Amino acid sequence: MKQSINILxxxxxxxxxxxxxxxxxxxxxxxxxxAKFLFVGAKDKMEMEKVxxxxxxxxxxxxxxxxxxITVDNLLFPFKMISSLxxxxxxxxxxxxxxxxxxxxxxxxxxxxxxxxxGIPTLIQEQNSYPGITNKLLSKKANKICxxxxxxxxxxxxxxxxxxxxxxxxxxxxxxxxKEEGTAFFELDKKKKTILxxxxxxxxxxxxxxxxxxxEFFKKQxxxxxxxxxxxxxxxxxxxxxxxxxxxxxxxxxxxxxYAAADIIVSRAGASSVSELCIVRKPVIFIPSPNVAxxxxxxxxKSVADNHGAILLNESELETFPIVFETLMKDRGKQEYLSxxxxxxxxxxxxxxxxxxxxxxxxxY
Numbered sequence: 001m002k003q004s005i006n007i008l009x010x011x012x013x014x015x016x017x018x019x020x021x022x023x024x025x026x027x028x029x030x031x032x033x034x035a036k037f038l039f040v041g042a043k044d045k046m047e048m049e050k051v052x053x054x055x056x057x058x059x060x061x062x063x064x065x066x067x068x069x070i071t072v073d074n075l076l077f078p079f080k081m082i083s084s085l086x087x088x089x090x091x092x093x094x095x096x097x098x099x100x101x102x103x104x105x106x107x108x109x110x111x112x113x114x115x116x117x118x119g120i121p122t123l124i125q126e127q128n129s130y131p132g133i134t135n136k137l138l139s140k141k142a143n144k145i146c147x148x149x150x151x152x153x154x155x156x157x158x159x160x161x162x163x164x165x166x167x168x169x170x171x172x173x174x175x176x177x178x179k180e181e182g183t184a185f186f187e188l189d190k191k192k193k194t195i196l197x198x199x200x201x202x203x204x205x206x207x208x209x210x211x212x213x214x215x216e217f218f219k220k221q222x223x224x225x226x227x228x229x230x231x232x233x234x235x236x237x238x239x240x241x242x243x244x245x246x247x248x249x250x251x252x253x254x255x256x257x258x259y260a261a262a263d264i265i266v267s268r269a270g271a272s273s274v275s276e277l278c279i280v281r282k283p284v285i286f287i288p289s290p291n292v293a294x295x296x297x298x299x300x301x302k303s304v305a306d307n308h309g310a311i312l313l314n315e316s317e318l319e320t321f322p323i324v325f326e327t328l329m330k331d332r333g334k335q336e337y338l339s340x341x342x343x344x345x346x347x348x349x350x351x352x353x354x355x356x357x358x359x360x361x362x363x364x365y
Contacts, residue, residue: 005032005362006096008120010040010111011103012047015201016127016270021047021103022054023167024125027355038095040088040111046201047107061087063106084110092118099123099361102138109134116141121361125354127166127271129303130296131155143361146354148275148347149303164354165347166275173348175260175280182261185254186226186247193223193329196262200289201251203230204268206315207287208237211246217322218245221329226261228252264328264335269301277310278346283328283335284310287318309342 009025011017025037041047043060051058061084088111092100100115102108102124112122116138124142126135129149139145139156146164153161175182183190195218199207208229218225224245229237234250241248252258259265259280267273269288277284286304288297298314305312313324328334347353 005035005098007035007037007358008040008092008095008097008100008111008115009037009103010100010108011105011125012041012045012051012107013105014270015046015050016272017103017105017108018047018050019169019272020125020127020167021101022051022056023169023351024101024103024354024358025054025056027167027351028358031355031359036095038091038097040091040107042105042107045105045107047105059087059091061107061110063110081110085114088114089118092120099358101125101358102135102142103127104132104135106134109137112138112142121364123354123358123361125164125167126152126156127275128296129271129299130294132293132296143364144357146357148271148350162353162357163347164357165350166271167351167354168272168276168279168348169255170351171256172259172276172279175256178257178260182254182257182259185257186261188224188226188247188261189244192245193221193263194226194261195223196226196228196258196265196267198228198252198265198267198273199230200268200270200273201230203228203233204287204289205233206318207266207268208233210266210287210318210321212237212240214322215240215243215246217325221326223263223329226252226258228258264325269297269304271296271300274300274304275347275350278304278342279348281339281343281346283338284342285321285324285328286310286312287315288312290315304342304345307341307345308337309345310338 009021011021037056039051039058042063063080063084100120100122102112122142123144125146145156145160148166226247228249240246264283266285269286286301288301301312304310
C-alpha cells in the first residue's frame with residue numbers, strides 16, 4: 001500500500017451529493033488521520049461553500065448539466081466538458097490520489113473519467129433508486145459501485161455492485177435522547193405537537209406554498225412548525241417567523257435536533273433525506289419533486305411507501321394535504337406503524353461499509 005494516502009472526492013450540486021461525500025471523508029479521516037483529501041466540485045455551486053465549512057479543500061470545475069431546453073449553457077457544454085477534463089487531468093497529476101470517489105453531480109463526471117483514464121482506482125456511490133446519467137456513464141469503468149437500493153443491475157454491472165446504503169450524519173443515531181434539547185433549541189412549546197417541513201437545502205416552491213396556505217389549518221390543529229424554506233425563498237417567507245407556531249429557517253444546521261423535536265415530518269424525497277428518515281424513525285409524508293432527472297424522487301418515495309414506511313403525496317394531490325395530515329395526526333397507531341416500517345429499511349452502517357470498500361482499492365494503486 002502506498003505510504004501516503006491521498007483521497008480525491010467529487011460530487012455536488014445539491015446537499016444530496018455533498019453530505020455523503022463529506023461523511024465518507026470524515027470516516028476515512030478517522031481511520032487514517034494523516035490522509036490527505038481534495039474535493040472537486042462545480043464552480044458557483046453549493047459545494048464550494050459547504051466543503052470548506054467541513055474543513056476540506058476543494059477545487060472548482062467549469063461544468064454544468066445539460067438543460068432540457070435549448071440554452072446558452074447547452075451550447076457551451078462541449079467547451080465546459082473539455083475544460084473540466086483538462087482541469088481534472090492537472091489536478092490529478094499534481095495531487096496523485098490513491099483512490100477517486102464520486103458521489104454524483106456534474107463535477108464527478110470529468111473528475112472520475114480522468115481518474116479512470118490515468119489508472120486511478122475509482123468508487124462511485126449512487127444514492128438513488130434510479131441513477132443519474134453521470135453515474136451510469138462512470139459505472140462502466142468504476143472498480144466498485146456502492147448503492148442504497150435493490151435491483152440496480154438494470155443500470156450497473158452486477159459484479160461491481162455492493163449494497164451499502166447512503167452515508168448519513170452519525171449524530172442521527174441518538175436523536176431519541178435529544179427531544180428536550182431539540183424543543184429548547186427551536187424555542188418550541190412542549191405541550192404542542194411539532195411538524196418539521198423540509199424542502200431541501202435550496203428550497204421547494206410547492207412545499208413552501210403548501211405551508212403558507214395552511215397556516216390557519218395548523219393553528220386549528222394546535223401544532224407548531226419548524227419550516228426549512230430554503231436559501232432561494234427565505235426573504236419571501238421569513239415574515240411568518242413572527243407567528244408563535246411557525247419557526248422559519250433558511251437552512252437547519254442542527255438537523256439532529258430538528259428530527260428529535262419533530263413528531264411528524266413533511267419532506268422532499270432526495271436520496272439522502274430518505275436514508276436519514278429511515279434512521280430517524282418518525283412518521284413521514286413525502287412530497288417528491290417532479291422536476292428532477294428521471295423523476296427519481298418519486299421512485300425513492302414509492303420504494304418506502306410500497307413497504308408501508310411512509311405516505312406518498314404527489315404535488316398534483318396537494319389539495320388533499322389537510323385531510324391526509326389530520327387523519328395521520330389523529331391515528332397514533334398509524335404513526336407507530338409507519339415509524340416501525342421505515343426503520344426496517346434503515347442501513348445505519350452505510351458509511352463504514354463504503355469506506356471498507358474504499359480500503360480494498362488502496363491495494364490496487
